Structures are given as structure tokens and as C-alpha cells.
Amino acid sequence: xxxxxxxxxxxxxxxxxxxxxxxxxxxxxxxxxxxxxxxxxxxxxxxxxxxxxxxxxxxxxxxxxxxxxxxxxxxxxxxxxxxxxxxxxxxxxxxxxxxxxxxxxxxxxxxxxxxxxxxxxxxxxxxxxxxxxxxxxxxxxxxxxxxxxxxxxxxxxxxxxxxxxxxxxxxxxxxxxxxxxxxxxxxxxxxxxxxxxxxxxxxxxxxxxxxxxxxxxxxxxxxxxxxxxxxxxxxxxxxxxxxxxxxxxxxxxxxxxxxxxxxxxxxxxxxxxxxxxxxxxxxxxxxxx
Numbered sequence: 001x002x003x004x005x006x007x008x009x010x011x012x013x014x015x016x017x018x019x020x021x022x023x024x025x026x027x028x029x030x031x032x033x034x035x036x037x038x039x040x041x042x043x044x045x046x047x048x049x050x051x052x053x054x055x056x057x058x059x060x061x062x063x064x065x066x067x068x069x070x071x072x073x074x075x076x077x078x079x080x081x082x083x084x085x086x087x088x089x090x091x092x093x094x095x096x097x098x099x100x101x102x103x104x105x106x107x108x109x110x111x112x113x114x115x116x117x118x119x120x121x122x123x124x125x126x127x128x129x130x131x132x133x134x135x136x137x138x139x140x141x142x143x144x145x146x147x148x149x150x151x152x153x154x155x156x157x158x159x160x161x162x163x164x165x166x167x168x169x170x171x172x173x174x175x176x177x178x179x180x181x182x183x184x185x186x187x188x189x190x191x192x193x194x195x196x197x198x199x200x201x202x203x204x205x206x207x208x209x210x211x212x213x214x215x216x217x218x219x220x221x222x223x224x225x226x227x228x229x230x231x232x233x234x235x236x237x238x239x240x241x242x243x244x245x246x247x248x249x250x251x252x253x254x255x256x257x258x259x260x261x262x263x264x265x266x267x268x269x270x271x272x273x274x275x276x277x278x279x280x281x282x283x284x285x286x287x288x289x
Contacts, residue, residue: 001043004076007069009036010048011279014066016156017056025155025278040065070279077275078115088272089118090265095131096123097145098183098213099233099255105144112276119269127211129186132258141260142270144277146188146230146253154256157278161231162192162250164241167223172245177203179225181216184209192250193228200248230255 012022013033023030041048048062058066096105113121124131128145135143147154172178178197182190197204208219217235220227226241228250234240241247257274259267 002040002069002072003036003043004073006036006040006043007073009033010040010065011069011073013037013049013056014058014062015158015278017058019051019056021156021159073279074111074115088116088265088268090269091120091122092266092269092273093122093124093139093141093260094270094273095134095140095143095145096125097128097131098125098211099128099146099230100144101125101213102235103233108276112273115276116269116272119272121269121273127183127186128188133186135258135260138261141262141266142273143258143260145256145258147256147258148188148191149251154254154258155274155278157255157257158232159252159254160233162189162228162253163231163234164226164245164247164250165229165234165238166220166226166241167237168239170223170226170241172226172241172247174246177205178247179207180204181208181210181219181225181227182206183216184211189228189253192253196228196248196250202248 009022009026009028009032012025013019016022016025019030019033019037022028023033026033037049044061044065046061046065047059048065050057050059109121109123113119124134124140126134128147131140131143131145132147132151134140144157180193180197182193184190194204207225208216210216210219213235216227217238219225221237226247229235229238230253231240257277259270259274262270
């Protein structure tokens with residue numbers, strides 16, 4: 001009843017909330033993406049998206065279809081692998097940024113290891129900038145991380161607002177430098193925060209530097225200062241600062257999957273994990289249990 005190709009297209013649109021971005025990710029024409037979604041809506045007899053010239057949003061039925069689509073595709077891929085005898089195997093060096101420490105990424109990786117027991121998965125958790133450097137040096141095969149605005153590489157997993165966060169009772173003094181809690185270089189959010197403040201003419205001082213998200217969270221919860229963070233990944237116990245705090249807008253941030261240059265078994269394993277992450281992308285925006 002439900003075509004796997006149409007389901008994959010539906011997931012791409014649901015994750016990017018953009019028919020254009022979904023087309024780029026899948027290597028299809030935008031008209032083809034629209035056609036796939038329309039046929040899936042015909043098959044379900046329900047509207048899955050509301051869309052106008054400015055925005056694309058999932059309907060309530062679309063939200064329900066997310067879970068069904070992922071499970072259908074997962075079983076479809078398991079059956080295909082079983083009956084064709086094609087098993088993914090080999091060593092896969094996967095890098096994930098610190099942003100995903102508190103999400104449900106471990107559940108996605110657990111499912112991947114269950115589906116592909118012959119893949120030797122090695123996980124590296126680092127700053128996004130460091131992961132991109134290691135990928136370029138051939139030390140990683142697949143990276144899930146933020147990308148710099150000027151970098152076109154990578155399949156978009158989702159786009160988020162970069163916002164200022166801090167302790168609930170934190171109050172900033174407009175006459176004093178902004179107290180910053182940051183990752184060390186080459187942290188991407190660090191660079192964005194400093195650029196935004198300097199462009200706005202605001203003085204700042206660094207009150208805490210840590211390469212660990214847990215370290216930054218501890219400093220922020222203690223009320224030492226503010227940090228730039230993706231809106232959908234705000235850690236528990238921290239809050240988005242209101243506009244009246246007077247801090248400059250940080251814009252959008254992209255989370256992407258970027259492949260390395262290795263071919264053969266490593267490339268097949270990387271493609272399989274990338275598919276699993278894109279299919280379960282919604283879980284990356286939720287805290288782990």
C-alpha cells in the first residue's frame with residue numbers, strides 16, 4: 001500500500017520542512033518530491049503537510065505517519081538484506097558532535113548495530129569543528145555535526161535556530177561585558193557567538209571554556225554566564241534568554257551528515273548508518289531517557 005520510495009521522500013520533507021531541501025538531499029527534482037508526497041497522501045486519504053509560500057508543517061496525520069514510515073522502511077530494508085544475502089560489514093569510524101550527547105542518538109546507534117552486527121562501529125564524540133578536520137584528514141568515515149555557514153557540504157538533517165541560553169534566574173547587566181560560556185576553538189557556536197557580539201558592538205568576556213557539554217552545562221546552571229545553543233537541543237535546567245536581555249540574533253544553524261573519502265565496505269557501512277540517522281532524525285531533537 002505504501003511505496004518505500006514515497007516514504008523516504010516523505011521523511012526527507014518532514015525532517016527538512018522544505019521540498020527544496022528534500023529534493024537536494026535525495027537528488028530529485030522538486031516536482032518529483034511533490035509528486036511522491038501527493039501520491040502518499042492519496043494512498044492514506046489524509047493530508048500529511050500544510051504548506052504555503054513561506055512554510056511547510058506536518059499535520060497531525062503527518063506526525064503519525066512519521067513513526068509508521070520509519071518502521072515500514074526499517075522492516076523493508078531488513079527483508080531486502082535477508083533475501084538478497086547482502087550484509088553490510090567492515091569498520092566504520094563515526095563522529096558525532098557534543099550537541100548529541102543528551103539526545104536519543106544512542107538509540108539510533110543501538111538499532112544500527114542490531115541491524116548490522118558485522119559492522120565494527122567506532123564512535124568519536126568531539127566538537128563539530130574538530131570532527132570536520134578529522135574527516136578531512138581521513139580519520140573518520142561519517143560525521144554528524146554542525147556546519148559553518150560558508151560550507152556547502154553535507155546532507156541536511158535539520159536546520160535550527162541558534163539561541164542564547166542560561167540559568168532561569170540569570171540577569172545580564174547592560175553596562176558590563178557579556179559573560180560567555182563557550183567551547184574552545186574550533187567550536188562553531190563559539191565563533192558564531194563572538195561574531196554576533198562584535199558585530200553588535202557588545203563587549204564580552206569568557207567566564208568558562210570546556211570541550212565537554214556537561215562542563216558548559218554546569219557553568220551555565222551555576223549562573224556564570226550565557227552560551228549559544230541550538231533551540232531544539234536546550235539541555236534540562238537551562239532556558240532560552242528572552243529578547244529583553246538585549247543580546248544579538250544568532251541566526252540559523254545546520255546539522256548535517258558528511259561522508260569521508262573511503263570506498264568499499266566503509267562506504268557501504270557509512271551509507272547504511274546515514275540512512276538510519278536520516279530515518280530517525282526526529283529522535284535527535286529529543287532528550288535521551
